[in-house]
Amino acid sequence: MIHPRDIHTLTEFKRNSTELLRKLETSGRTQVLTVDGRPKAVLISVEVFEHLAEQVEKAETLEGIKRGIADMEAGRTMSLAEAEAELKKRFARRRKKGSKSA
The missing domain is CATH 3.40.1620 (YefM-like fold)
Incomplete structure (x- = not known):
């Protein structure tokens, strides 16, 4: 107060x-x-700010965990191999975009 x-x-x-x-x-x-x-x-104070920032970070982490659990329960998952393939495609697209602008 x-x-x-x-x-x-x-x-x-x-x-x-x-x-x-x-x-x-x-x-x-x-x-x-x-x-x-x-x-x-x-x-x-800096101490209060740091405490608040830590609390926000914890809340964001918990929210991410809740979303992950909800995704698992809803069947929105993929295997490690599927995730790796998806990441490779995304990185390849970014590299192409980056080389075009260079």
């Missing part, structure tokens, strides 16, 4: 950026920047 003391105008941030960045580092609390009284940007 954003606390009112963690909301600042963009002008205030421009004037006191060093102090507000120090506050962000020491408190670990998200800081909100406003323009014309409306929220326009959020400042988060």
Whole structure:
């Protein structure tokens, strides 16, 4: 939850950026920047950003696993030999396109 003391105008941030960045580092609390009284940007610590990025990556991985399981259950699979043949065709097409533009 954003606390009112963690909301600042963009002008205030421009004037006191060093102090507000120090506050962000020491408190670990998200800081909100406003323009014309409306929220326009959020400042988060590097640690919070890294945590959020890790959570997004985990969620994307889980979603990919779920899609893979659904594909298996629906019979949308191919053998290793079929997959290799398909990849070879795709790479061959890309090479042809690449050599034409060179």
